[in-house]
Amino acid sequence: MTKARKGDAADPLAELPVWARKLAQKYYTKTVNTFLLYGAVRDLQPLTQEDGSRGFGTLRTFLAEELFGGRDHVLFYDRSSGIRSSSPDTQKELQRTMAGYDALYGTDYAKSLPRDPARALQILENFLRMRLSEGRSLALIIDFAETLVPGGEMSHLSAEDRFVLATLEKWAHDPQFLAGDVSVVLLAENLADISPRLSRNPFVAPLELPLPMEEERLEYVRFKLEGKKLAAVSDVPLAALAKMTAGLSRINLDRVLTEALERGIRITTEQLKEKKKELIQAECHGLLEFIEPVNTLDAVAGHAKAKEMLRGAANALKKGRMEVMPMGYLVSGPVGTGKTFLVSCFAGEIGIPVVKFLNFRSQWQGVTESNLEKIFNLLKALWPVAVMVDEADTFLGNRDSGGDSGTSSRVFGSIASFMGNTVYRGKIVWFLMTARPDLLPIDLKRQGRAEEHLALFYPETEAEREELFKVMQKKTGLKLEVPSISELIPTGTRQLSGADMEAVLVRTRFRALAQGREQATVEDLKAVFEDFVPPSYPLEIELQNLVAVQECTSRELLPESFRRLDRDHITRRVRELKNLLEQG
Template identity: 85%
Template sequence: MSKVRKVQKEDPLADLPRWAQQLARKYYTKTVNTFLLYGAVRDLQPLQMEDNAKGFGTLKTFLSEELFGGRDHVLFYDRSSGIRSATPETQKDLARVMSGYDAMYGTDYAKVMPRDPGRALQVLENFLRMRLSEGRSLALIIDFAETLVPGGEISHLSSEDRFVLATMDKWAHDPQFLAGDVSIVLLAENLADISPRISRNPYVAPIELPLPTEEERLEYVRYKLEGKRLQSLSDVPLAGLAKMTAGLSRINLDRVLTEALEREIRITSDLLKEKKKEIIQAECHGLLEFIEPVHTLDAVAGHAKAKQMLRQAASALKKGRLEVMPMGYLLSGPVGTGKTFMVSCFAGEIGIPVVKFLNFRSQWQGVTEANLEKIFNLLKALWPVAVMIDEADTFLGNRDSGGDSGTSSRVFGSIASFMGNTQYRGKIVWFLMTARPDLLPIDLKRQGRAEEHLALFYPQTDAERDELFKVMSKKTGVSVDGIDSFSTLIPQGVRAFSGADIEAVMVRSKFRALADGREAVSKDDLAAVLADFVPPSYPLEIELQNLVAVQECTSRELLPEAYRSIDRDLITRRVRELKALLEEG
């Protein structure tokens, strides 16, 4: 298949993807000959067929036929496949050059091309220089570049890796290569996997290939389902299919559609959500957990002011007023106040996906940064999306982390920088949750990152405890007849019940009924469990968590009445006393 453009347009680059336009414009400046493409390099790319119809193919096909279709020679190389050419003519020419190379150096490359990088790059350089001296135009596409110039300290590289690194570095600023018509394209999924000597080289142009946009997914869905009656295949219209598959590559989208077509499974919203969840979690290799919200903020008991603030944010998102959205939220308060539940309910309020950071760190050098890069690329494709980070004070680290060659410090800097990018305002909403916001670095709490600080507290009144009891009854599926007021059943002197405590009481009551051979939970069951139940008691820790939440809260209306009028200096002194008593220094 060869690419032929039938109509000349004012801008010959207009039909190309944005990343390809960026590459072409950099090439036309004649200051760069080496390009590092990273990101969705395994995805399909749009191709213009001979009959002017639209098609899709691999990135290497796109590069050889769309971008470099007019070059005299296009070559490919990777460790696995070795040296290959895009056309039979180039293959014959390469064999002729190799025959001369064999005669000069006593090798036998005309018959069997070398695959190892040390010899293969020497062969390629010889061919490039010979044809450039004749005024020919060339392109060399090197796949799996991370296996040739891996990230890490140079002192840890093998002698062959050092040779390859030096060769790539030399090619990037070689006068003959810069003056001639040659393009060297390196392909890698993660920029962090590539040696900084290449990725940060001023003579190398890193270009990200993003996951397809909604418009590009719609284009692919139309192509995939062309000639088929959509009504007989799907409950979801074409535009809906494109919108609901945010975060998927064209290959992933093809997998979903092909499976549905071949197995004659009707495409529904539920099927799309489930397949999307499976694919994204598989792609992230346990780096993210994809959470489908099942509740709205109506399911949250108490916290009236916090719910009001989040509802206002949800309303702004629904109206598309992203410019008024906070970059992120910090939710603090004692353990068991429902911070995680409230975040998932906020996402359910507007129907956006929620992802939760899992352990993306690795003991292997460079892997942590690569994992983080993969997460960021996915978040950019998924928006609007809520990002949930539990126990943020310990999970995110800080700039002063040491003992791991600076990895933790770099990771913290990357997260802080990504969180603070105003380009993503309203598109990626961050929720940092912690019972100890005082331990969270100021870098993440300042304006421009986690801007709104919401504090949640245990129920303060009998009315709030009764409301929480009703919510927990629905959540656990445990209903108790004849209960006018849950608070009246709580033994005297025990009032600091958290939502987690009430949920535990409900589960115990159900267990007691089943042990007695009954399905229904009675008032006596609940009263007996409450009489026996002793809430975990950590008075100093809970007091400290309450006070630091008060310190961090950015809205006076969120504070319980007992905390609104307390002098801030008094709170600060008491926090210091509690830390000393708990031996926190």
């Protein structure tokens, strides 16, 4: 199958990437001849050059020269380029076959091969069968397979698409093809873009091409430098560069290194982070927001027990003890309690990247599943990574299909399955944030998914308010000596959230500036407090507090006022509040 034959003394599969070894092993069983490669199919792959040194080239080159280098004939086909051969000998053989075909059927294919799938696949099948009958070995590589067998309902496919699907399904279990030395390889970036009749066919083997891991990125950087010293172009050491480029393909890594080598743009930690963010967001087309945390948990005001728990998790990650990490966290609490900020600071505590889910749903059939697949592939390459899902109760949906041909149900099932995959424990840490955890499906917040339930509340004690004030002072840049912030807050003002406190301090600075002063005073702050009327939604806030209490998995996280409440009383009051809000 490869340049070296299977019977050689040296293992011909030893130097192949993992996905290629799996393909070869399946091929040698003689039970599968059709392979569906998806994932990083546009990335560079390792090649063995004529002098025995290591090089890199396209997947097309890798398949033709490395994986199928020992085949008699290797052919390529896609809608744009039509039928192509990998060598002059195969091209001559193809021309000879087409001349005979023309004589038999009155066509003129020897001069110009058709590109449309209906005729092209018929020609290819004829060529494959003739060469197999002669005992030849062949490989056919079909690129952009999603344009030939697109995903979606069968009734929505064109007549041509149905013909192609039927042809490829027939090839997959054809006795002559299974018995002969032939491989059909389909290439697509996303498995979800391919018709499930093919991708789930038992005679078709789907194989994912992952983004390069750390050691593979390290190998590519060494190859790209070609003996040059990294220090000449980079402030980042080699090992750190390989680690920090997690989530980048070799092509993306090539862009970073080419800029440094040819344009003299020196690689620094900050420049690399910014470039990585830019490349990943471009790859994801707005599906993910890449957040580089700038704070640690020291920047979080209050929530002492929650910070203690997250610091423990951070220490476990730093020690590489991924097996003790929760699969994910459910972070609940009323609006303005700093749920998003807490998660960002946790990531900053251990220096891992944070990605935030953006809108991956689409009105077009199949696109939502395809977008989700892109996100999952990137997360697997980025680990360790924290995944932030804001307003999780509405964003992730549920198992109810909702009249959308089952898309919502399939998407929810994919997310739940991915979240619960214990292979990623400690590598992909999920944070589901919501003010209404009672609306989040139990499938996501059970053990094995969002295992730890943290509850955040507004500051209640004077010490908590003082800490919140100092943190917000630093954030807003308000330099002001205040003996006691609690004394400035008017009597009767409800508990202030972090967002409320930030709004007060920003208004204080604005008041001073409006009066022609750069420096605000205590009197400015006192005046703003007396004028400030925080948005008041008492029933909603009470409900958000109580459902957070219900979901919390640690009694120590609860303020004293909630810790003493009877659970039955909480349940009854939640039911009452929901009824009142529905009536309102």
